[in-house]
Amino acid sequence: GCSWGYGPKNGPDHWHEMGFPIAKEGARQSPIEIKSQEAKYDCNLKPLNLSYDPASSKSISNTGVSIQVDFDDCSDRSVLTGGPLCGKYRLRQFHFHWGACDGHGSEHVIDGKNFAGELHLVHWNAEKYSCFGDAVKAPDGLAVIAVFLKVCDSNPALQKIVCSLECLKSKDSKSEFKDFSPCSLLPSCLQYYTYLGSLTTPPLCESVIWLVLKEPVTKQPLDCYRIPGSS
Numbered sequence: 111g112c113s114w115g116y117g118p119k120n121g122p123d124h125w126h127e128m129g130f131p132i133a134k135e136g137a138r139q140s141p142i143e144i145k146s147q148e149a150k151y152d153c154n155l156k157p158l159n160l161s162y163d164p165a166s167s168k169s170i171s172n173t174g175v176s177i178q179v180d181f182d183d184c185s186d187r188s189v190l191t192g193g194p195l196c197g198k199y200r201l202r203q204f205h206f207h208w209g210a211c212d213g214h215g216s217e218h219v220i221d222g223k224n225f226a227g228e229l230h231l232v233h234w235n236a237e238k239y240s241c242f243g244d245a246v247k248a249p250d251g252l253a254v255i256a257v258f259l260k261v262c263d264s265n266p267a268l269q270k271i272v273c274s275l276e277c278l279k280s281k282d283s284k285s286e287f288k289d290f291s292p293c294s295l296l297p298s299c300l301q302y303y304t305y306l307g308s309l310t311t312p313p314l315c316e317s318v319i320w321l322v323l324k325e326p327v328t329k330q331p332l333d334c335y336r337i338p339g340s341s
Protein backbone atom coordinates (compact mmCIF):
# COMPACT_ATOMS: atom_id res chain seq x y z
CA GLY A 111 0.00 0.00 0.00
CA CYS A 112 1.00 3.67 0.07
CA SER A 113 1.98 3.69 3.72
CA TRP A 114 5.65 3.99 4.55
CA GLY A 115 7.41 1.47 6.77
CA TYR A 116 10.73 -0.37 7.02
CA GLY A 117 10.30 -3.11 4.45
CA PRO A 118 12.11 -3.58 1.11
CA LYS A 119 9.39 -1.71 -0.80
CA ASN A 120 8.36 1.03 1.66
CA GLY A 121 11.49 1.63 3.73
CA PRO A 122 13.74 4.72 4.06
CA ASP A 123 15.18 4.42 0.52
CA HIS A 124 11.66 4.75 -0.89
CA TRP A 125 10.32 7.55 1.35
CA HIS A 126 11.41 10.30 -1.11
CA GLU A 127 9.14 8.78 -3.78
CA MET A 128 6.28 8.21 -1.32
CA GLY A 129 5.50 11.90 -0.81
CA PHE A 130 8.51 12.94 1.28
CA PRO A 131 11.05 14.49 -1.13
CA ILE A 132 12.81 16.10 1.85
CA ALA A 133 14.33 12.67 2.48
CA LYS A 134 16.63 13.35 -0.51
CA GLU A 135 16.52 17.16 -0.75
CA GLY A 136 16.65 18.02 2.97
CA ALA A 137 19.45 20.08 4.54
CA ARG A 138 19.39 18.53 8.02
CA GLN A 139 18.09 14.98 7.78
CA SER A 140 18.39 12.55 10.71
CA PRO A 141 19.69 10.12 11.78
CA ILE A 142 23.39 10.76 11.37
CA GLU A 143 26.58 8.96 12.26
CA ILE A 144 28.29 10.71 15.18
CA LYS A 145 32.10 10.65 15.13
CA SER A 146 33.18 11.45 18.67
CA GLN A 147 36.57 12.77 17.50
CA GLU A 148 34.85 15.39 15.32
CA ALA A 149 32.47 16.57 18.07
CA LYS A 150 33.39 19.99 19.50
CA TYR A 151 33.06 20.81 23.19
CA ASP A 152 30.76 23.86 23.62
CA CYS A 153 31.15 25.59 26.98
CA ASN A 154 27.89 27.48 26.44
CA LEU A 155 25.89 24.25 26.62
CA LYS A 156 24.14 23.62 29.96
CA PRO A 157 23.25 20.29 31.58
CA LEU A 158 19.90 18.79 30.54
CA ASN A 159 17.18 19.50 33.11
CA LEU A 160 14.31 16.98 33.06
CA SER A 161 11.24 17.51 35.21
CA TYR A 162 8.73 14.74 34.48
CA ASP A 163 5.45 14.13 36.35
CA PRO A 164 4.68 10.37 36.19
CA ALA A 165 0.98 11.21 36.54
CA SER A 166 1.12 12.82 33.07
CA SER A 167 1.57 9.50 31.27
CA LYS A 168 -1.68 8.54 29.54
CA SER A 169 -1.53 5.57 27.17
CA ILE A 170 0.67 3.09 25.34
CA SER A 171 -0.02 2.15 21.74
CA ASN A 172 1.20 0.10 18.81
CA THR A 173 1.46 2.74 16.07
CA GLY A 174 2.24 0.14 13.39
CA VAL A 175 5.83 1.40 13.19
CA SER A 176 6.68 1.68 16.90
CA ILE A 177 5.52 1.31 20.49
CA GLN A 178 4.61 4.74 21.84
CA VAL A 179 3.70 6.14 25.28
CA ASP A 180 1.72 9.39 25.09
CA PHE A 181 1.72 12.10 27.75
CA ASP A 182 -0.67 14.91 28.70
CA ASP A 183 1.04 17.92 27.13
CA CYS A 184 -1.75 20.47 27.72
CA SER A 185 0.32 22.10 30.48
CA ASP A 186 3.90 22.19 31.75
CA ARG A 187 3.66 18.94 33.74
CA SER A 188 6.62 17.17 32.14
CA VAL A 189 9.22 19.52 30.72
CA LEU A 190 12.79 19.59 29.44
CA THR A 191 14.98 22.67 29.81
CA GLY A 192 18.72 23.39 29.67
CA GLY A 193 21.21 21.94 27.19
CA PRO A 194 21.20 24.16 24.08
CA LEU A 195 17.49 24.90 24.52
CA CYS A 196 15.83 28.29 24.95
CA GLY A 197 12.69 27.91 27.02
CA LYS A 198 10.63 24.92 28.15
CA TYR A 199 9.94 21.94 25.92
CA ARG A 200 6.94 19.79 26.90
CA LEU A 201 7.16 15.98 26.80
CA ARG A 202 4.57 14.73 24.29
CA GLN A 203 5.52 11.06 23.82
CA PHE A 204 8.32 8.56 23.87
CA HIS A 205 8.75 5.61 21.51
CA PHE A 206 11.26 2.98 20.49
CA HIS A 207 13.22 1.86 17.44
CA TRP A 208 14.74 -1.60 17.42
CA GLY A 209 15.87 -4.34 15.03
CA ALA A 210 15.04 -7.95 14.23
CA CYS A 211 18.25 -9.02 15.96
CA ASP A 212 20.35 -7.58 18.75
CA GLY A 213 23.22 -6.47 16.49
CA HIS A 214 21.28 -3.55 15.00
CA GLY A 215 18.22 -1.41 15.57
CA SER A 216 19.43 2.01 16.66
CA GLU A 217 18.99 4.93 14.26
CA HIS A 218 21.98 7.02 15.31
CA VAL A 219 25.38 5.39 15.12
CA ILE A 220 28.36 6.41 17.26
CA ASP A 221 31.85 5.78 15.90
CA GLY A 222 30.48 3.05 13.63
CA LYS A 223 28.67 1.30 16.49
CA ASN A 224 25.04 0.25 16.10
CA PHE A 225 23.03 -0.45 19.24
CA ALA A 226 20.17 -2.93 19.65
CA GLY A 227 17.65 -0.13 19.90
CA GLU A 228 17.02 3.53 20.54
CA LEU A 229 14.49 5.30 22.79
CA HIS A 230 13.24 8.74 21.70
CA LEU A 231 11.64 11.21 24.14
CA VAL A 232 9.83 13.81 22.02
CA HIS A 233 9.33 17.34 23.42
CA TRP A 234 7.94 20.50 21.79
CA ASN A 235 8.55 24.19 22.42
CA ALA A 236 5.29 25.18 24.10
CA GLU A 237 6.70 28.55 25.14
CA LYS A 238 7.16 29.72 21.58
CA TYR A 239 4.47 27.74 19.68
CA SER A 240 0.77 27.47 20.52
CA CYS A 241 0.38 23.84 19.48
CA PHE A 242 2.43 20.79 18.55
CA GLY A 243 1.38 21.09 14.90
CA ASP A 244 3.00 24.53 14.68
CA ALA A 245 6.12 23.42 16.57
CA VAL A 246 6.74 20.43 14.29
CA LYS A 247 7.07 22.86 11.35
CA ALA A 248 9.58 25.17 13.09
CA PRO A 249 13.37 24.80 13.07
CA ASP A 250 13.49 25.00 16.90
CA GLY A 251 10.10 23.40 17.47
CA LEU A 252 11.08 19.99 18.80
CA ALA A 253 13.75 18.57 21.12
CA VAL A 254 14.23 14.79 21.11
CA ILE A 255 16.38 12.95 23.64
CA ALA A 256 17.83 9.77 22.10
CA VAL A 257 18.93 6.96 24.42
CA PHE A 258 20.80 3.93 23.07
CA LEU A 259 19.51 0.55 24.24
CA LYS A 260 21.74 -2.48 24.83
CA VAL A 261 20.48 -6.03 25.41
CA CYS A 262 20.63 -7.39 28.93
CA ASP A 263 18.79 -9.97 31.00
CA SER A 264 16.34 -7.61 32.60
CA ASN A 265 15.43 -3.95 33.11
CA PRO A 266 12.59 -3.44 35.60
CA ALA A 267 11.54 -0.09 34.10
CA LEU A 268 11.16 -1.64 30.66
CA GLN A 269 9.40 -4.65 32.18
CA LYS A 270 6.25 -2.59 32.68
CA ILE A 271 6.31 -1.63 28.99
CA VAL A 272 7.05 -5.15 27.72
CA CYS A 273 4.24 -6.59 29.87
CA SER A 274 1.73 -4.23 28.27
CA LEU A 275 2.76 -5.37 24.78
CA GLU A 276 0.74 -8.55 25.30
CA CYS A 277 -2.46 -6.64 24.48
CA LEU A 278 -0.91 -4.42 21.79
CA LYS A 279 -0.34 -7.03 19.10
CA SER A 280 -2.24 -5.28 16.34
CA LYS A 281 -1.64 -1.92 14.68
CA ASP A 282 -3.45 1.03 16.32
CA SER A 283 -4.15 -0.93 19.51
CA LYS A 284 -3.91 1.26 22.62
CA SER A 285 -4.25 0.74 26.36
CA GLU A 286 -4.12 2.88 29.47
CA PHE A 287 -0.60 3.48 30.79
CA LYS A 288 -0.53 5.50 34.01
CA ASP A 289 2.07 6.54 36.55
CA PHE A 290 5.11 5.83 34.49
CA SER A 291 8.25 7.87 35.05
CA PRO A 292 10.35 8.19 31.88
CA CYS A 293 13.35 9.01 34.08
CA SER A 294 13.42 5.31 34.99
CA LEU A 295 14.45 4.59 31.38
CA LEU A 296 17.41 6.97 31.39
CA PRO A 297 21.07 6.23 32.21
CA SER A 298 22.63 7.85 35.27
CA CYS A 299 24.89 10.06 33.15
CA LEU A 300 23.06 12.61 30.97
CA GLN A 301 26.09 13.77 28.96
CA TYR A 302 24.96 14.32 25.38
CA TYR A 303 25.85 15.17 21.81
CA THR A 304 23.60 17.78 20.18
CA TYR A 305 22.94 18.72 16.54
CA LEU A 306 20.15 20.22 14.45
CA GLY A 307 18.25 17.53 12.53
CA SER A 308 14.86 16.15 11.61
CA LEU A 309 12.24 13.57 12.44
CA THR A 310 13.74 10.18 11.51
CA THR A 311 10.42 9.04 10.02
CA PRO A 312 7.95 10.68 7.65
CA PRO A 313 7.07 13.53 7.54
CA LEU A 314 10.86 14.01 8.19
CA CYS A 315 10.29 17.64 9.29
CA GLU A 316 13.56 19.52 9.91
CA SER A 317 12.44 20.76 13.31
CA VAL A 318 14.41 18.65 15.80
CA ILE A 319 17.15 19.73 18.17
CA TRP A 320 18.70 16.30 18.83
CA LEU A 321 20.12 15.41 22.24
CA VAL A 322 21.87 12.03 21.88
CA LEU A 323 22.97 10.64 25.25
CA LYS A 324 26.49 9.19 25.31
CA GLU A 325 25.68 6.43 27.83
CA PRO A 326 23.40 3.58 26.71
CA VAL A 327 20.89 1.83 28.97
CA THR A 328 20.32 -1.91 29.07
CA LYS A 329 17.06 -3.42 27.81
CA GLN A 330 15.67 -6.91 27.66
CA PRO A 331 15.13 -8.43 24.21
CA LEU A 332 12.33 -6.53 22.45
CA ASP A 333 12.99 -8.30 19.17
CA CYS A 334 10.39 -10.94 20.05
CA TYR A 335 7.85 -8.18 19.39
CA ARG A 336 7.82 -7.48 15.66
CA ILE A 337 5.55 -4.52 14.96
CA PRO A 338 2.91 -5.78 12.51
CA GLY A 339 2.59 -3.80 9.33
CA SER A 340 6.02 -2.19 9.57
CA SER A 341 7.59 -4.09 6.66
Ligand SMILES: CN[C@H]1CN(c2cccc(OC)c2)S(=O)(=O)c2sc(S(N)(=O)=O)cc21
Pocket residue numbers: 203230232243246254308309310311312313315318
Ligand atom coordinates in the same frame (compact mmCIF):
# COMPACT_ATOMS: atom_id res chain seq x y z
C1 LIG B 1 5.66 8.63 12.82
N1 LIG B 1 6.68 9.23 13.65
C2 LIG B 1 6.62 10.70 13.79
C3 LIG B 1 5.26 11.09 14.36
N2 LIG B 1 5.21 12.50 14.69
C4 LIG B 1 4.24 13.34 14.11
C5 LIG B 1 2.93 13.18 14.49
C6 LIG B 1 1.97 14.03 13.93
C7 LIG B 1 2.30 15.01 13.00
C8 LIG B 1 3.64 15.14 12.62
O1 LIG B 1 4.02 16.07 11.72
C9 LIG B 1 3.04 16.91 11.18
C10 LIG B 1 4.60 14.30 13.17
S1 LIG B 1 6.22 13.01 15.89
O2 LIG B 1 6.49 14.39 15.69
O3 LIG B 1 5.63 12.70 17.15
C11 LIG B 1 7.61 12.11 15.64
S2 LIG B 1 9.09 12.27 16.50
C12 LIG B 1 9.90 11.12 15.57
S3 LIG B 1 11.55 10.74 15.84
N3 LIG B 1 11.79 9.20 15.46
O4 LIG B 1 12.37 11.57 14.99
O5 LIG B 1 11.75 10.94 17.27
C13 LIG B 1 9.05 10.60 14.65
C14 LIG B 1 7.76 11.14 14.68
Ligand SMILES: [Zn+2]
Pocket residue numbers: 205206207230310
Ligand atom coordinates in the same frame (compact mmCIF):
# COMPACT_ATOMS: atom_id res chain seq x y z
ZN1 LIG C 1 12.04 7.97 16.93
